[in-house]
Amino acid sequence: MRVEIPGPRADSTIAAALFDFDETIIDLEAEHVAASVALCRERGADFEQLPDSIRRASGTRIIDELRLMREHFGWPESGEKLLVRRQQLFDEICRTAALEPMPGVREVVESLHARGIPLAITTSAVRGAIEIVLDRIALRDAFTLIVDGGDVQRGKPDPECFLFTARKLGVPPERCIVFEDSAVGVLAAKRAGMFCIAVRNPAAQTRQDLSAADVVADSFRSFLR
Numbered sequence: 001m002r003v004e005i006p007g008p009r010a011d012s013t014i015a016a017a018l019f020d021f022d023e024t025i026i027d028l029e030a031e032h033v034a035a036s037v038a039l040c041r042e043r044g045a046d047f048e049q050l051p052d053s054i055r056r057a058s059g060t061r062i063i064d065e066l067r068l069m070r071e072h073f074g075w076p077e078s079g080e081k082l083l084v085r086r087q088q089l090f091d092e093i094c095r096t097a098a099l100e101p102m103p104g105v106r107e108v109v110e111s112l113h114a115r116g117i118p119l120a121i122t123t124s125a126v127r128g129a130i131e132i133v134l135d136r137i138a139l140r141d142a143f144t145l146i147v148d149g150g151d152v153q154r155g156k157p158d159p160e161c162f163l164f165t166a167r168k169l170g171v172p173p174e175r176c177i178v179f180e181d182s183a184v185g186v187l188a189a190k191r192a193g194m195f196c197i198a199v200r201n202p203a204a205q206t207r208q209d210l211s212a213a214d215v216v217a218d219s220f221r222s223f224l225r
Contacts, residue, residue, distance in 0.1 A: 002225040003111035005177065006197070006215045015175035017112050018165055018194070019143075021123035021130055023201040024181045025109075026101050026137065028094070035090035036069070039082070045073045056206045060156075060184070061124040061149035062086065087126050094132055101137050102201070104220025108179075113142040120145040122165045122178075124155055145169060156184040159192035166192070183208045 005014075022028050033047075033055075040047040047055065054068050066082045069075070075082065101109075113119055119142055121130060127148040134140040145168055152160045166173045178189035178196045181204070189196035190212050198213035199220055210216045217223070 003108050003223050004225050005108075005112075005223055006217075013175060014117055014177050015171035016118045016120060016166070016169050016177075018120045018122045018162060018176055018178045018189075019109075020178075020180045020182070020185050021121050021125045021133075023204060024102065024179055024185075024199060025105055025121070025139070026099060026133060027201060027203055028099075028133070029201075029203070029205060031090060031093045031097055034093050035086055036065075038089045039086050040069070040073075042085075043073065043075060045075075062126055063149060064124075064155055083126075087128065090126075090129055091132060094129060094136075099133060099136050101139065102199070102220060104222070104224055106137075106139065108220050108223055109139055109142050118144045118169055118171070120147060120165050120169060122147045122161050124149040124161075126150070156182070157187035157191065159188045162189055162192035162194055166194075180210075180213070181208065183210065183212075186210055186213045189213075 019025055037047040050069065050072060054065065057065060063079055063083055066086060067079050070079060070082060121143055125148055127146055130146055130148065147161055147165045149155060152164055154160045162178065163173060166176055173193040176194040178194045180186050180189055180196060180198050181201045186196050186198050196213045197215045197217060198210035199217050200210060
């Protein structure tokens with residue numbers, strides 16, 4: 001089986017491949033919703049009473065989502081304290097959930113890794129959860145670097161996270177290829193000057209506008225030959 005990555009660049013000019021995590025590497029939407037529901041329930045609030053802009057947000061940093069929830073419900077705790085508890089709930093759910101990478105992800109990741117292309121996770125998610133999930137799906141060793149929402153000041157669609165990743169890897173942005181699933185992630189990658197492949201998550205709660213990407217694919221399986 002061969003893996004062919006579309007785009008104007010030959011493999012020899014790709015200096016690094018950057019992957020979003022949630023809904024790109026693995027679909028964790030249900031687990032994230034369950035953690036937020038549980039956090040609300042502990043505080044006597046109803047997650048379903050949140051506006052769609054919060055409940056159905058994609059690509060948003062967890063700390064930013066919690067800030068909006070805190071403002072909406074008037075919770076007295078700090079965002080940092082809420083983040084710690086939200087992460088505990090999410091980690092507990094992920095430790096027992098049946099986790100599988102998105103179709104074709106394993107083959108693409110392993111192929112790029114075998115070619116010696118540095119791989120990074122660049123995500124709004126939290127590093128501890130990423131480590132747990134990557135270990136469970138046996139892909140942790142393929143990634144050189146993990147950049148999470150706490151490493152930057154501004155979340156996607158700001159390009160800061162992707163530019164930070166490129167600097168950490170020591171590669172120019174124009175030689176990076178990005179795999180994303182969300183509209184804000186695609187915009188961040190393009191604003192960083194990177195080639196972006198959007199891979200649609202068919203199970204996403206909200207259909208994403210991925211038109212700004214260089215390539216849009218229905219699945220990572222599209223790259224398998």
